Amino acid sequence: MRLSPAQLEEFKSEGALAIPGLVPTGVIEGWQAQMREVCSEGVDLDEPDTWPAGRYAPTGGWPEFSPNLYNVMNLQSIVEQVGGGAFAASHPAGLPWTPQVPMTRVILPSAPGTQWQAPVDGHLDGYASGWGGGFMAFFAVLLWDVDSPTGGGTAYWPRSHRANHRYFIEHPELFDGSYLFTEPVQSGGHRALLEGDPGVGEVVCMTGRAGDAMLFHGLTTHIGSENAAGSRQARVAQFARYSHRKMREQAPMVMFPDKDGTPWSPPDEQSLGTGFLPSDHPGRRLERYDVSRNLWKYWAPEINNQP
């Protein structure tokens, strides 16, 4: 599977692209069967009357399913296309690379009587989450149909990748994640970077059929959304996240801190955590910190086709 020139253009302008039928039906059916198998506490994914409200995972969490989403050929082919071979699965910072287990997230309907509300703020992945640097893109893949925008699909702000990019061009020194602890984001959240930007669209919540996916630019503001009370559809999705291979390798030099801003501590004695780098630290000259005016500099030539 390859994206057409029109799809690439849409992705570049919107920061998000629907990719119908990314995962073949046979694979989806296999994943659905494996998920049904591991549900616990009497939860039956086909039987809404057994569902607890909101986010659900079985005891011990969702396991790795077979095949691993990262090994689905259509996904690999698109990642190769958009990254020109330079993208690889994101992984925890400071640890040697190992094959990744994609995140599975299930959002069941809210408690009866709860009014559905559109998300008002989102986040960017790749910060304060222990991942390596150079976060580039992620895919959200539906394992069951989501027919309604109030059905719990991933929420995103169209064209927010451009607004966030503009912000980081003005403040490249905050691209290491310290923007999270700096005004206006510290008080106003990520929406503070989007407010007043006429290019950014109203929040959209993903819908689609089982096997459909959305590709998001790494700078697209997004968040989970509620599955409306009374819905009879579970929102079941897997996520595959990609970093720039070379920047990912630079991660041990450029650790970011924990969520509250305290310096990050390395997961083992071999790794060196540095917290945010001082402004004169040579690590800041690594590609991982490069906020290029050209948003597509590290993407495949067919995307990075600026003169």
Ligand SMILES: O=C(O)CCC(=O)C(=O)O
């Ligand atoms: O569950 C979702 O749809 C959103 C997940 C999300 O925001 C994330 O993984 O960063």
